[in-house]
Amino acid sequence: MLFTLPFPVIDPVIVAIGPFAIRWYALAYIAGIVLGWQLMRRQVLRAPQACTPLQVDDYVTWATLGIVLGGRLGYVIFYKPDHYLSAPWEALYLWEGGMSFHGGMVGVIVATWIYCRQQGIPPLAFGDRLAPVVPIGLFFGRIANFINGELWGRVSDVPWAMVFPTGGPEPRHPSQLYQAAMEGVILFILLQLLALSPSIRARRGLLTGIFLMGYGVARIIGEFFRQPDAQLGFLMGGATMGQLLSVPMVLVGLWLALRAKPVAEAPVAEKA
Numbered sequence: 098m099l100f101t102l103p104f105p106v107i108d109p110v111i112v113a114i115g116p117f118a119i120r121w122y123a124l125a126y127i128a129g130i131v132l133g134w135q136l137m138r139r140q141v142l143r144a145p146q147a148c149t150p151l152q153v154d155d156y157v158t159w160a161t162l163g164i165v166l167g168g169r170l171g172y173v174i175f176y177k178p179d180h181y182l183s184a185p186w187e188a189l190y191l192w193e194g195g196m197s198f199h200g201g202m203v204g205v206i207v208a209t210w211i212y213c214r215q216q217g218i219p220p221l222a223f224g225d226r227l228a229p230v231v232p233i234g235l236f237f238g239r240i241a242n243f244i245n246g247e248l249w250g251r252v253s254d255v256p257w258a259m260v261f262p263t264g265g266p267e268p269r270h271p272s273q274l275y276q277a278a279m280e281g282v283i284l285f286i287l288l289q290l291l292a293l294s295p296s297i298r299a300r301r302g303l304l305t306g307i308f309l310m311g312y313g314v315a316r317i318i319g320e321f322f323r324q325p326d327a328q329l330g331f332l333m334g335g336a337t338m339g340q341l342l343s344v345p346m347v348l349v350g351l352w353l354a355l356r357a358k359p360v361a362e363a364p365v366a367e368k369a
Contacts, residue, residue: 101268104259107244125241129234130161136230140292145299145360147222156212160227163208164201164234171200175338176326198235198316199342221302221353222360228308229288235312236281243273250275250322264324272323279315287311296359303357309350313343 111119134157138150172195173181209227213220242248249261250270258268288308291297297304317340325337332341 102257102259102271104246104261106246106262109245121244122241125237126164126234129237130157130164133230133233136233137226140229141226143292143298144295145222147226148216148218152216152218153226155216156209159208159212160205163204163206165204167204167207168196168198168201171197171203175200175342177328179328198238199339199346202346219301219360221305224305225298225301225303228305229285229292231308231312232281232285232288236277236285239273239277239281243271243277248273249324251324253322269324270322272319275322276315276319279319280312284308284311284315299359300357301360302353306350306353306355306357309346310354311350313347313350316340316343317347 107121109120109122111121111124113119134153138153141148141150141153175197177195209223210220212218213223246262246264249259249264250272252267253270254268255270257271259271260266260268288304288311291307292304320337320339320343323337323339325331329338332338
């Protein structure tokens with residue numbers, strides 16, 4: 098191989114004091130949640146107002162639980178069911194990694210639906226304010242995957258291919274960076290620009306549908322460069338698990354976008 102880029106070896110542990118360690122992966126989740134929370138507080142003030150900033154503050158705990166519990170459960174079910182059936186207690190070993198975006202998404206949807214029912218907030222209206230900030234967490238998560246040297250790409254001869262510490266001697270696509278760009282940067286910019294339009298914000302479910310379609314398409318494309326999980330390999334028709342799980346997202350997103358109708362703004366009551 099004539100041209101390869103050296104993998105920038107970065108310690109996954111930022112600082113360790115005895116058994117206590119702060120990892121880039123954990124910091125990525127924290128940064129995504131905090132930045133998304135603060136941006137969403139501003140976005141809910143735009144008309145038509147779906148909820149109050151205080152209700153966004155209260156929702157953060159629900160979202161965090163949905164991300165962590167759903168993401169871990171999704172990984173256990175979709176990616177390593179046999180392993181965790183033989184050692185179910187290891188499903189609690191969150192510090193060893195292993196999270197599924199699709200599982201986390203389902204967890205957040207359930208948490209959001211319950212919270213909105215409790216607060217009397219239209220779920221789709223709330224989702225339209227949540228969707229544009231989700232790519233922040235996706236970006237940081239993919240960067241953390243890259244720092245950890247995990248979820249690397251397929252073998253390639255492109256000039257920017259890298260030899261990952263755990264990926265064998267062959268250069269591979271830095272697919273984590275591709276996904277960070279598509280699922281994070283590009284999708285974030287697209288949704289933020291669309292969210293500026295009052296007519297789009299008024300069509301309840303449209304931004305949520307666009308997010309689902311955008312992420313689904315970005316994930317399907319990214320999987321063509323990413324090495325499939327070793328325990329799963331290629332599945333139906335040569336597709337990966339990530340691609341198969343993303344197809345329903347695209348279809349549901351398309352359905353939401355097509356049925357989105359303008360909704361008149363209603364007063365939002367502050368709930369204690």
